[in-house]
Amino acid sequence: MNRIEHHIVLGELPLKKQVTIYVDNRPLTAYEGEMIAAVLWANEQKTLRYTKKNHPRGIYCGIGRCTDCVMTVDGVPNVRTCKTPVRDGMKVETQRGLGQWTKGEPIHEKV
Amino acid sequence: MTASDKKPSTPLNPHPGVKICGAPSHAEVIRTPGYPREEIWRKGPVAFIECVEEIPCNPCEGACPQGAITVGRPITNLPVLDAEKCRGCRLCIASCPGLAIFVKDYTYSATEAKITFPYEYWPLPAKGQQVTLVDELGEAVCPGQVLQVMNTERNKQTPLITASFPKEYFERVKSMERLRS
């Protein structure tokens, strides 16, 4: 776990409500309001998508400009995970290429 | 003759200075108007202002209750320390956004000196703890003992650490090795 629990300037990690998101069907505990990419990096998943040529990509700019961090979220591809906050029960998938729009379709087996 | 020439027992760390190594060298700091002369620091606690570049900044000036620090106008002036007025009260240390002020006391005991420096890392050392004191390049200089850890609201999350150490390293010591959690 890569969370910064203690910090001399920012203080202790504030207690926030926990939610669960499912990343490629793996349940991960997240804190309400935090960005999807932050949860993934906190859990050592640094690769968020693969390009068409199968090159891995992670976070680059972190402010929603570069689109390196896009993933498929609840069936919608190309969602910028550095600026999209988590929601309880959210389904996040490692994206391949431009991804596929599967919203409205059953995309996972029930976890 | 400079202070260091007279004290071959005080090992300083010669290096090319702030624009190459990141930290100002002894030669660079003693040229500034914020660094007290040897005859002053031998007499008691005093501030060492290691501000060597003209940047727009002046909170240290207002922080000194003795009026010992002057920046004036323009605010890019280097701070001038009137070391005769300085009582080593340490109020200026946390006021410096650049964390470039240290207070040292050569007269702490017969064999030991004392330094107070800003330290913004978690975890903080405990009072009484043995730590490794470092120079401006982060190189270990000597062991030190923590005498006080001050983390008051007034200092806005800039804790001050006071430690004692052997006198011969007086001018070289600047901070302590970070403690890893």
Next chain:
Amino acid sequence: MKKFELAVVGGGPAGLSAAIEAAKHGVKTLVIDENDRPGGQLFKQIHKFFGSSEHQAGIRGVEIGRRLLAETAQLGIETWLNSEVVGISPEKTVWVVKDGTESLEVQAERIILSTGALENALNFPGWTLPGVMSAGAAQTMINIHRVKPGRRALMIGSGNVGVIVSYQLLQAGVEVAAIIEAAPRLGGYGVHTAKVRRAGAPFYVSHTISKILGEHKVEGAEIVALDKRFLPISGSEKTLEVDTICVATGLTPLAELAWFLGCRFHFIPQLGGFVPDHDSHMESSVPGVYLAGDISGVEEASTAMEEGRLAGIRAAASLGRLSPEEANTLEETVWARLNALRSGPFGAVRRQAKESILQKEGAIAYDSVR
């Protein structure tokens, strides 16, 4: 169609300062920001700011952000979050997509663009691998999300951004293996470099990154010394064991909306590249459209806030809420602070570059570069 006297695009330090200044004088103001909270990049600036003690020096950026938000709330300034501006016209119609779902049209009488800047990328073998990120992204991770980007980092670039983020990585418990700088001298303020150095992070001037080790993620970095012509010196390669590479090689103004509006531009490398033309009141070449902060030339949060105040004052004056004399008096006090922030050997470069904008003629028009 929603009507406002003033629409401010971008709710960072410049935009909020502008909105506060205008609203204080009774201007019906809207702030539009694409993020889920206003403040821009201020909340990740956890270091104490420089400047004059009369004016927020010695206060951490995050605290300045809190004060701006409190003032915005107190003045009742309408703020649309999660709202992206997708179109804008010289007639001051602004098209907004809110929450990714709702399309809204705003008609304003004045517009202030305070959209900020984007960090530059640096291309080298392996630069797309997970673990390579802008310094600002690492700063967001540690100070906003409270997540370590890795265990040991290499910082590329020794300007204030690179050095401040290095310091904050150390504060977050991430080791900094080295800070490398291609130029023969370090760029950032000496007080910043000094605190990083005494914490044990070494600087390498005349060095760059030659490649990244690792196939699927960053497992190390090879750095190399540069000669006087900035060419790699073969045989000088060094391998550093790092899992994170941070890139702090400058920023570029986010000026798309100014291009969109047909603003006149200048190319000024010292300010980050193409910068929209503006006068000393921060008005662009499109009447009634003002600029503030990094969009008008990359500087610092402290200068951005002052430019925001200038734009806000002038917008209020042009709407008849301040007499020309009142506006001038207010502007003079802001200009005095701005000039103080732009003085000294570091500020002088930016001051000269900024002043050169005021003197330029025959600037590049949008049509000529399209």
